[in-house]
Amino acid sequence: MSAAIDKPHVFDVTTERFEAEVLQKSLQTPVLVDFWADWCGPCKTLGPILEKLAGEYNGGFVLAKVDTEREQQIAAAFQIRSIPTVFLVQGGQLVDAFQGALPEGQVREFLKHHGVEPVPANDEIADAAPAAPVDPHAETMRLRKAIEAEPDKAEHKLDLALALLQTGAAHEAEQLLDALPANLSTDDRAVKARARLGFAGLLQNAPVPEVLEAAVAADPGDLRARHLLGVHRLVGGQSEAALEQFLEMLRRDRAYEDGLAKKSLIDAFRVIDDEDLVGRYRRKMSSLLLV
Template identity: 70%
Template sequence: MTADAANPHVFDATTDTFEAQVLQKSMQVPVLVDFWAEWCGPCKQLGPILEKLAADYNGAFVLAKVDVDKEPQLGAAFQVRSIPTVFLVKGGQIADGFPGALPEGQLREFLSHHGIEPAAPAEPEVAEVAAEATPLDPHAEVVRLRAAVAAAPEQAELKLDLALALLQTGAAHEAEQLVDALPANLATDDRTVRARARLGFAKSLRDAPPVPVLEAAIAANPDDLRARHLLGVQHIVGDRPAEGLEQFIEMLRRDRTFEDGLARKALIDAFRVVDDAALVGSYRRKMSSLLF
């Protein structure tokens, strides 16, 4: 009952590939993780239904199959006590799950509850030549987008674009007002998620000590994880992402349970706002090695 090679939306996940194929993938599309075994009767009932839905939903979610006999570390990491057990992973985090074999109707309701609906067939790809983009001046972009919003105030997407531009200039309060006023259909947009991550970082720095004070606090007490968190956020918003991510990773090394998993949450939010894909990938692997 391994993944069907004919279905591009189903794959076998292993300990080595889990970070890239599940955690990273879940930043773009929801991932259902099916923990199963060859000897499990209910697994043989549930598996084909999940695979059918993965095909029917045409990429609206992907299905990762984990054989608990071959990958005991993953079963232990997810605290799987019985099989089949299914988890929904979104944005690098477990969003929901259920034990046992559910009928197709209940599985569709489960997916719908989390906003997952069948996707339309993909349009044929059209080759495009991308011109070299000149980096935009965020202040000039704010001016341009203010004019665009004034001309078409009914277009919520323009307001989201303006909020993101405002965040680039440090105008977090106005950006937050715009994001909070967005309609429900944009609430899960990748750009909205990115904006909220940036706003969360901005809020955490209100009344925060300056960088030299935080560095001195860490030098005096390397286990001062609150100072490490604030220093990491300062570096992330100050365009020093590698240094910020390193502080969050060090927090995770020292105490992954600190303030209800603050280090992991900070890393997930940082992955959403850092533009360097190679750097993000490197630190995703570091996070995965510490968590699994």
């Protein structure tokens, strides 16, 4: 049952290495912690399933195996009463658990429920044609030409408003949104664009991102600079970078300016299209608030 050396996403964990290999590791990658023992029959059923999925998920999560006979201190800390017991650790926090030898399908559902998905193999990534990042300034120029060619096509104006928001031209973007016909003004993208305008308004007279980055590097506790840097990232379309700044604010001082970090995260969740990203950061936020 011990983790084999040829399974890169499966490892045995000891008391001495638990913080580094589980808690710290979970800040980047979900960790399943499998409590087992040699004498446990159900463990011999569940263990191979977990190891198989760890390999199949290719780093979507890692499997930390705890032999309860050898690592009694860890088992006591987790209040293990029966085995197998499996905990999911994400963002340095315990987020869920299950007991018993679940069938493979239920383990997959457990992982999916918490946003844990397989990572494509390198050859799959190589075969996929990566989308080049779009330069919002170049996109605004392209869309202006498209509007000149088709002035009655309102969809181009919505697209231009979205591109302008990424360049910081909030006033022109707002004018375009105000002029949209009724059928487009309620479009989900238009609604989210208006929400982004609220963030963009916070950047009036704000320092440029490079200045804010330097301020945060010099003083990681400068939450005002960190907040504005997160807003820049969000308005610029760098959703995860924005959420990371707001989350770090929450880690450092959840009461700062009447809960600005939590409010910023919740407002950002409303404007970000990536549901998986939002779900992941909602869980991270909840873990911090429950500490």
